[in-house]
Amino acid sequence: MARQPPERDNAPAVQKLRLRYAKRGRLRFTSHRDIQRALERALRRAGVPMAYSSGFTPHPKISYAGAAAMGAASEAEYLEISVTERLDPDRVRAALDAALPPGLDVVDVVEAAPGALADVLQASEWAIQLPDVSAGQAGDAVAALMAKGEVEVERMMKSGPRRFDARGPIVRLAADSGQTTSGAPCAILRLVVRHATPAVRPDDVLTALRQVAGLTPPVPPLVTRLAQGPLDPESGTVADPLAADRASVDDAVAANPHPR
Amino acid sequence: MSAEPMTTVAAAGAADTVESVFPQLEALLPLVQKPIQYVGGELNAVSKPWQSTTVRWALMYPDAYEVGVPNQGVQILYEVLNEQPDVLAERTYAVWSDLETLMRQHDVPQFTVDAHRPVGAFDVFGLSFATELGYTNMLTALDLAGIPLQAGERGDEHPIVLAGGHAAFNPEPIADFIDAAVIGDGEQAALEITALIRDFKAEGSPGGREQLLMRLAQTGGVYVPAFYDVEYHDDGRIKRVIPSRPGVPWRVSKHTVTDLDAWPYPKKPLVPLAESVHERASVEIFRGCTRGCRFCQAGMITRPVRERSITGIGEMVEQSLQATGFEEVGLLSLSSADHSEIKEVAKGLADRYEGTNTSLSLPSTRVDAFNIDLANELSRSGRRSGLTFAPEGGSERIRKVINKMVTEDDLIRTVTTAYGNGWRQVKLYFMCGLPTETDDDVLQIAELAREVIKTGREVAGRKDIRCTVSIGGFVPKPHTPFQWAAQLDHETTDARLMKLRNVIRDDRQFGKSIGFRYHDGKPGIVEGLLSRGDRRVGRVIEAVWRDGGRFDGWSEHFSFERWMRCADQALADLPVDVDWFTTREREFSEVLPWDHLDSGLDKDWLWEDWQDSLNEVEVDDCRWTPCFDCGVCPQMGTDIEIGPTGKQLLPLTAIGAGAEALRG
Numbered sequence: 015m016a017r018q019p020p021e022r023d024n025a026p027a028v029q030k031l032r033l034r035y036a037k038r039g040r041l042r043f044t045s046h047r048d049i050q051r052a053l054e055r056a057l058r059r060a061g062v063p064m065a066y067s068s069g070f071t072p073h074p075k076i077s078y079a080g081a082a083a084m085g086a087a088s089e090a091e092y093l094e095i096s097v098t099e100r101l102d103p104d105r106v107r108a109a110l111d112a113a114l115p116p117g118l119d120v121v122d123v124v125e126a127a128p129g130a131l132a133d134v135l136q137a138s139e140w141a142i143q144l145p146d147v148s149a150g151q152a153g154d155a156v157a158a159l160m161a162k163g164e165v166e167v168e169r170m171m172k173s174g175p176r177r178f179d180a181r182g183p184i185v186r187l188a189a190d191s192g193q194t195t196s197g198a199p200c201a202i203l204r205l206v207v208r209h210a211t212p213a214v215r216p217d218d219v220l221t222a223l224r225q226v227a228g229l230t231p232p233v234p235p236l237v238t239r240l241a242q243g244p245l246d247p248e249s250g251t252v253a254d255p256l257a258a259d260r261a262s263v264d265d266a267v268a269a270n271p272h273p274r
Numbered sequence: 275m276s277a278e279p280m281t282t283v284a285a286a287g288a289a290d291t292v293e294s295v296f297p298q299l300e301a302l303l304p305l306v307q308k309p310i311q312y313v314g315g316e317l318n319a320v321s322k323p324w325q326s327t328t329v330r331w332a333l334m335y336p337d338a339y340e341v342g343v344p345n346q347g348v349q350i351l352y353e354v355l356n357e358q359p360d361v362l363a364e365r366t367y368a369v370w371s372d373l374e375t376l377m378r379q380h381d382v383p384q385f386t387v388d389a390h391r392p393v394g395a396f397d398v399f400g401l402s403f404a405t406e407l408g409y410t411n412m413l414t415a416l417d418l419a420g421i422p423l424q425a426g427e428r429g430d431e432h433p434i435v436l437a438g439g440h441a442a443f444n445p446e447p448i449a450d451f452i453d454a455a456v457i458g459d460g461e462q463a464a465l466e467i468t469a470l471i472r473d474f475k476a477e478g479s480p481g482g483r484e485q486l487l488m489r490l491a492q493t494g495g496v497y498v499p500a501f502y503d504v505e506y507h508d509d510g511r512i513k514r515v516i517p518s519r520p521g522v523p524w525r526v527s528k529h530t531v532t533d534l535d536a537w538p539y540p541k542k543p544l545v546p547l548a549e550s551v552h553e554r555a556s557v558e559i560f561r562g563c564t565r566g567c568r569f570c571q572a573g574m575i576t577r578p579v580r581e582r583s584i585t586g587i588g589e590m591v592e593q594s595l596q597a598t599g600f601e602e603v604g605l606l607s608l609s610s611a612d613h614s615e616i617k618e619v620a621k622g623l624a625d626r627y628e629g630t631n632t633s634l635s636l637p638s639t640r641v642d643a644f645n646i647d648l649a650n651e652l653s654r655s656g657r658r659s660g661l662t663f664a665p666e667g668g669s670e671r672i673r674k675v676i677n678k679m680v681t682e683d684d685l686i687r688t689v690t691t692a693y694g695n696g697w698r699q700v701k702l703y704f705m706c707g708l709p710t711e712t713d714d715d716v717l718q719i720a721e722l723a724r725e726v727i728k729t730g731r732e733v734a735g736r737k738d739i740r741c742t743v744s745i746g747g748f749v750p751k752p753h754t755p756f757q758w759a760a761q762l763d764h765e766t767t768d769a770r771l772m773k774l775r776n777v778i779r780d781d782r783q784f785g786k787s788i789g790f791r792y793h794d795g796k797p798g799i800v801e802g803l804l805s806r807g808d809r810r811v812g813r814v815i816e817a818v819w820r821d822g823g824r825f826d827g828w829s830e831h832f833s834f835e836r837w838m839r840c841a842d843q844a845l846a847d848l849p850v851d852v853d854w855f856t857t858r859e860r861e862f863s864e865v866l867p868w869d870h871l872d873s874g875l876d877k878d879w880l881w882e883d884w885q886d887s888l889n890e891v892e893v894d895d896c897r898w899t900p901c902f903d904c905g906v907c908p909q910m911g912t913d914i915e916i917g918p919t920g921k922q923l924l925p926l927t928a929i930g931a932g933a934e935a936l937r938g
């Protein structure tokens with residue numbers, strides 16, 4: 015007898031939730047796969063009624079938006095889950111956050127408005143801490159880079175080395191002075207970069223700074239994604255990508271103030 | 275590389291607080307492979323302020339994090355110790371060479387992953403040795419921790435280095451490097467040792483390290499190698515092992531936990547962020563095994579059988595799932611189908627978790643149809659796992675030698691049932707190098723496999739069924755009837771395996787349906803040296819480590835050439851060599867290096883069982899036939915603890931805490 019996919023009550027998805035989570039402290043060393051595993055377990059542990067794909071090895075329906083690389087911290091990572099029961103997003107946030115290890119923190123959950131999450135995640139804002147580099151040094155390098163129209167860098171991808179322009183997608187780049195966690199003075203770069211293919215990451219910008227101005231940080235920099243969302247090209251700022259979802263829920267509530 | 279102690283750490287206990295080394299480590303992590311393995315922060319990990327505790331343990335599984343973190347022994351001790359309000363237990367694992375090099379360059383000591391505290395600052399550095407191949411990793415950890423390698427060179431400021439785990443049943447090869455060893459179940463023993471250290475520190479640590487070790491030794495349950503002298507005959511054999519000072523017992527006893535239901539650990543299994551070798555929660559359903567397979571050290575040293583009750587198992591499974599979110603629970607033991615109520619356990623759990631995408635697995639290699647019923651039952655709730663059967667020996671004769679009571683008919687009937695139930699693939703485990711074995715015994719494995727495929731094709735009605743033959747090299751172990759046996763040299767092992775491979779490969783009718791997996795015989799010789807070695811093997815371990823030997827359990831890091839070269843040099847002025855420790859048969863009268871460590875097994879009984887083995891006489895299981903006087907129960911004051919309890923697993927009614935919070 016041939017093996018059939020196991021029969022399960024694969025309840026249909028009735029609600030889509032969008033989550034914003036942070037990757038903090040020592041957990042910045044998690045890879046995307048590590049986070050996927052942790053999240054799937056946390057969803058089970060929190061008892062979130064996930065919708066599953068069908069087949070021999072059913073998977074919970076989760077879609078991830080481009081994740082920050084291993085080693086980078088983030089205050090603004092996003093994903094979407096489908097559930098088989100209507101849930102209060104705030105309760106999901108609290109339950110899921112409690113089920114994840116400290117350092118993987120669920121910051122925000124909203125019910126998804128129509129449209130793709132990827133469409134609103136147009137740009138990222140990053141802070142790049144450069145220990146043992148002065149703000150002056152960093153500022154000079156930034157000026158040199160921003161003066162160029164195009165700077166080609168090379169990065170190792172799974173498919174092999176790839177060359178691409180790291181300057182074009184940079185919307186804003188500025189150097190400031192700051193302090194490391196241990197209180198030492200350091201330079202801090204603020205970067206706003208448009209999402210392109212391939213995505214230009216902070217390490218590509220650092221490569222570009224080295225190529226253009228010879229800036230070579232003596233210690234590995236500490237990178238943090240501060241925000242992701244729609245880009246306002248005028249001001250060069252990144253807005254809240256979940257604002258539209260919240261607004262559409264507010265509309266629904268206004269139209270029907272007593273659901274159920 | 276430098277083997278100088280590289281950091282001075284705060285004196286244990288004297289320091290009010292101990293700084294985390296994470297800031298220094300953090301700068302190194304972007305430069306190494308898989309940094310996540312060094313950061314800790316797992317779900318269910320514990321952190322405590324240093325000052326709030328009085329007795330502090332650093333627990334190490336001396337292998338890579340991905341192998342060490344799922345280890346049940348360490349997880350149990352970690353939880354049992356941390357449940358004590360004034361006790362701190364943190365975990366540490368072996369660091370890979372990329373980080374080791376950086377740590378040496380930047381003076382970062384061996385650290386715990388929980389709070390990144392230096393291992394050298396703890397009261398006890400406990401290492402759990404599931405296998406002997408972790409010994410070189412222990413030396414790296416000691417050295418990185420700034421703890422002198424030689425126990426005799428340590429002072430009051432250093433932790434007590436304590437070995438446990440199955441390999442500790444013969445700790446003699448590492449006697450120079452450890453301060454103490456505990457054999458048997460660790461949870462109760464760890465609490466007793468903790469209580470002793472707590473009192474000792476409260477008294478102001480009178481007499482320092484030496485006196486603390488003396489107090490531990492006097493319990494009769496902690497082995498302190500430095501308190502025993504070993505004398506040798508001119509030919510290299512041990513003459514005697516004697517306590518070197520008054521008050522030290524002649525023999526040290528193993529620890530046996532009874533009433534497993536009273537020890538439901540781990541209650542909150544660790545959920546690592548990094549990928550590990552076992553992505554599941556584990557519930558131990560019983561300890562011990564009295565099937566009496568003569569090669570099996572685990573079975574011999576964990577007697578008698580002590581079961582967890584069906585209801586205890588049910589509670590632990592549910593609690594683990596709630597605490598972890600794992601998709602799979604393994605029902606662990608040495609032979610899980612042997613639990614007196616396993617059928618009820620399997621049915622009860624399958625009923626409870628049907629439709630929840632929760633897989634239940636049960637490691638059992640018993641060659642009978644019941645095993646397949648269990649697998650069928652368990653696959654109702656989740657994925658269907660593979661089927662593995664372990665006849666262990668290829669011929670009827672050799673199976674009598676090893677006391678594996680399986681006939682060829684049993685095997686064929688069992689796999690027929692498997693293929694008939696829709697399995698397309700089965701795995702068969704065998705060993706090579708067993709006492710009295712000839713080429714013919716091993717070549718019969720091919721016969722068996724052919725017969726399996728032939729009948730399998732008939733019952734399945736199709737040709738695409740497979741069987742995989744997996745062969746491990748036999749290594750004689752202490753505290754087994756084969757502790758006297760000659761280990762087969764690696765050349766003969768390899769030659770025998772090649773003959774078998776050729777026979778299978780050349781079989782035109784069935785060969786393509788038979789997979790063949792084996793390891794070469796060389797690592798087994800090193801394992802044999804470390805298993806049955808005595809104190810003189812310590813210098814070999816140190817020489818290998820100084821030569822760069824690390825992670826010997828990993829084939830890509832293991833170097834047979836290095837072990838043999840270092841052994842030749844280190845043992846050059848002694849009447850013994852690697853062959854002497856491995857391929858030499860021992861006589862009854864010989865003093866074995868582990869004779870003063872009491873596993874409860876009566877040496878006379880082991881010898882009789884060895885003679886029975888040579889005469890191809892089998893012995894039954896004391897769970898369903900009368901006691902055969904192996905000695906353990908009277909010696910240790912224990913009893914078999916098995917069901918049936920007659921209880922049932924009721925459906926789960928309460929919904930999980932998480933689910934409640936979600937819906938309000």
Ligand code: SF4
Binds near residue numbers: 564902904
């Ligand atoms: S002493 Fe008897 S009952 Fe106890 S484990 Fe040995 S054979 Fe079994």
